[in-house]
Amino acid sequence: MKFSFSTLLFLSLALTPLSLLANTFSISKQTPSSAFKINTNASDLCTVATNTLDYLSKGQEYDPAVIHANKLSEFGISQSDITNTLMSLCEFAKADVKNNTTRLADINFLKQHYDFYKISSDIAHAKALSEKKPLLKNLTSEKVLMTKYYVHLASGSEQRNNEHAFPLYALPFDEQDLSIEQADKHKNKLTRFKYGKQTILSGVLDQQNLAEPLIFLTREDLESALLQGTIVVDVAGKQRVYNVHRNNGIAYDRTLKPYEQNRYWYFKQVNGILGYGKDANHKIAVLPEVTFAGDLYQLGLGALVFAQFDFKNHSEYRMAVMADTGGAFEDNLYQLDYLAGSYPGIKAYYDANRHMPDYIDAWFMVLKGDTK
Template sequence: MVTSLRVGLGKWLILLSVFSLAPGCYATTMPQASVPAPTPSPLYTAVDEFGQPAFQIDGRALFRDRPLPSSPIVTAPMKLLRVLRNTRQYFHEYGVADPVVQREGVLAVQGVSLTDVLATLDFMIATLTEDISNKRPIRLQDPAFINQHFRVIQWLPHNPRDRQQTQQLRLTNYAVFTHTGSRSRTATYNTALYALPDRQPDQPEDTFYRQLTKQQVLAGIFEPGGALHGRVRPLAYLTRAAFEDALMQGTILVNFTDGGSAFFNVDRNNGIAFVKGVTPYDQRRYWYFRQVAAIKGYGSSIENKINIEPEVTFAGDVWNVGLGRVVMIEDTRGGRSQLRLGVIADTGGAFAPNLYQLDFLAGIFPNPSAYQAVARTLPDYVRGYILIKK
């Protein structure tokens, strides 16, 4: 709606300028009234991952301008630079064809455009490149520099299931786990990661897999003797627990029993929505995988997913908050404030829609206990800020 108003106003201004320049037109002798800029509507309609309206909210209640405190900023500069570059490259190469990332989202209520988001990424990339190349202090870790060069917008959560959550975002965390697996099915490694057939150019996709629930797949429909044996390719066989980790985290590093290892990332799902509140084992949503060379974040297909890195990547609601939004979180546990800088470069079924949560990529871990040791040091709730270049 905002876009259509801008387009309509632009056409009117062009027409007015033509008449004002034409000899003998009345517009040359009449005083020109100033035309106020269109005001964004305060109401925002959140959409789910299928682009369908989910609920409407007054976007003014979600954000307020507020400078950062003068607290230490934690980040990993080289990792952040790589993820910012990868995210910006995604916009450059695939943004026009991807309607999800073309959405201005709920920040449009604050007057933030997609152009502003891209300018923010460009400025941060240039600043980091300059500082790292010259081996000087990282300016993006200086709160005074951030407050001077960025509009700092505090994000106030909207959680329909917890009306008391009004000031701090829920911060969850995810990881890539290293698991042992087998190239063939065994008594121990009996749950497969399957790959769908490659999509053929100029041919419609075979969507047979959208008819199957997770439970049907795990019951063996693709295994020898199953009704659809041979329709997909097993990539690795895992324990059921390792398989659930792969589904939950989206990426897994498998060490094979006969030597070698490989990353596998979610590719396409069966089109069934993730249901909040239902245990992972009982979800009907099912993901097929693809072998990849790195940890992958958001993308419209497995071929163009963004390479992401731990410590600087957040998964979030790319449909409504937006891909590439630079985020600062503030942890105030123990009475001391500490800031962490990262970027939304990933998403998941839990964020469709979700205006109250971020998921932090904590790292690659050999086992759940190593992961838990790190996870225990991370806060459960944080103040959240979105940075937009002034």
């Protein structure tokens, strides 16, 4: 889950305190042009859609924070619309494989079966944060700011050494047998809620034997893990994937630089890249280039985004599911974060993605009523 997988944009942004501004986010039915090709892996899109549906099937009582249509319902899009849309993707994708067709890559087919709602960004909030931030300053209401995130590849050690001196901790011992609901009832007693990141880095967990180090990393790799929520670590030639488990209850402070934060995540070893989930045992497995992170708390989990990527030499459409979020997306209706892939660092990421646009035209795709 990109639960604190704060975007690259916010690595250097400091938040100006917001005044009480009217929310200017809106969507309206507007069909995209047929001029550009669709470049989306339908099988991967179906996989993320299916994984998201599995989470949605747990019901609103399980996770009312994101299983809803909330802001979208104001414009006529319901929770069942989101679910039906995701279900239809896989039905069409499976039929395409069976019949050797590519209908999900046909814009005219999509227009026949889906309504498109063009996103108009919450420009008022974006402008309130725009001082010394050119990407926000240049954002227009008709575009959505698109940042990119990636899964960090790192080397690590099972033992602390001079190079790998910073542990990635498992959930503290006093909470390992508790569900998240049980843990929430005992916040005042649990180790997880007692310490901020700066205190943890001073060694308090080791000194009092409060939590197990899963792996030892460099400080840079540790910060990347905390920021992005997932890290792939090479240990003696074998890769392990670690994902956020539960945090210490301290909010990400956008007035502080990442290294200065007190928000802290405990991790667990997992089998793949994971997106949103309120607890580590029930998270959505996601894939690059078909996953967006965004403000799930206002927009809800699972909305299907249809986006126009304008490159220097051409434009194309891509589709992705909103299956992730992060601290940077709280009260943020002007930005989406695109899961770009896995890279060993910021330079490798940048070299591979420097051609990607910073702004996109974006629509929510919704299955038409007569198609359901």
